[in-house]
Amino acid sequence: MTDVLGWRGVFGVLAPSTNTVVEPDYYRMAVPGVTAHIGRIHIKDQTLASDSHFEALLEQIRSEINLACARVLTAEPDYLVMGMSAETFWGGVEGNRQFTEAIESFSGLRVATGAEACRRALELFGATRIGVVTPYQAVGDANVERFFTELGHPVAAIKGLRCPTAVAIARVPEDTLREAIHEVDGDDVDAIVQVGTNLSMVSLADEMEQKLGKPVIAINAATWWMALRENGVTDQLSGYGSLLRDH
Incomplete structure (x- = not known):
């Protein structure tokens, strides 16, 4: 049934x-x-x-x-x-x-x-060089960068927010995320990728796509x-x- x-x-x-x-x-x-x-x-x-x-x-x-x-x-x-x-x-x-x-x-x-969803999205958009925003420590950023680099998506810049606890990730304000997106963006960046499912960014990604004129992929x-x-x-x-x- x-x-x-x-x-x-x-x-x-x-x-x-x-x-x-x-x-x-x-x-x-x-x-x-x-x-x-x-x-x-x-x-x-x-x-x-x-x-x-x-x-x-x-x-x-x-x-x-x-x-x-x-x-x-x-x-x-x-x-x-x-x-x-x-x-x-x-x-x-x-x-x-x-x-x-x-x-x-x-x-x-x-x-x-x-990870697979981001791979498919980048392929769909025809994006190569990317900027990445994470809530992680350096070791997390390194593994994210490794994944994308192995796929052929060089990471132009990565911003790890170094959240001190798991619940603190959900408390990162939109202004901080907005600043992080601008920090990893550039003329040589085809798309922005945000990882970390406890970061609230699906609505902000929509806003920033319109402002930047390029894909902003929120993990969720x-x-x-x-x-x-x-x-x-x-x-x-x-x-x-x-x-x-x-x-």
Whole structure:
């Protein structure tokens, strides 16, 4: 039988327990007949004040992600969406491949990751050289840069906001993000990419695309776009960037 509300698709979303942005972002980008259901990855220590703390948080995610996945699978979703992005960039292109393969093998479902969604978006836009905004420490920025460089997208500039805790990411104001976008932009930059699903940037990306005249890819919009399009949902949404509006 078809789900009454999710008659076009029931998505299971895996997100850190500290994340307060990705769930409401997906709600406001909702389309009729598609529902999103969160499986929380328990974060016991959310400190991100150094590279070692950042890597320790990812270790927590690795030890907890299958438990979160198992819980959300009890809702019998049709598809999975990664509501976290750092781990999907870790280890470059091969790291993302292995991560995706592990989740799909465990769940038996296809999965949208932030890294793959950004790859598809950049290819769609024909963008090469990019600027990147992250909430991460240096080690996180290095893995993001590695991923894009391996794909053939040199990173002209990257701005890591060095958020001290996982919940602090959601408290970064729009003005700070706006300044960061301008900092990594330039005449030689084809597109701006924002990663970190707890940064609230889907609406700002739409605003900045119009001001800069180039793609500004917000991770939550890109991953949601990938999830919808992979499931044959072609609804076009305004206010969240050109990916969802025009593609």
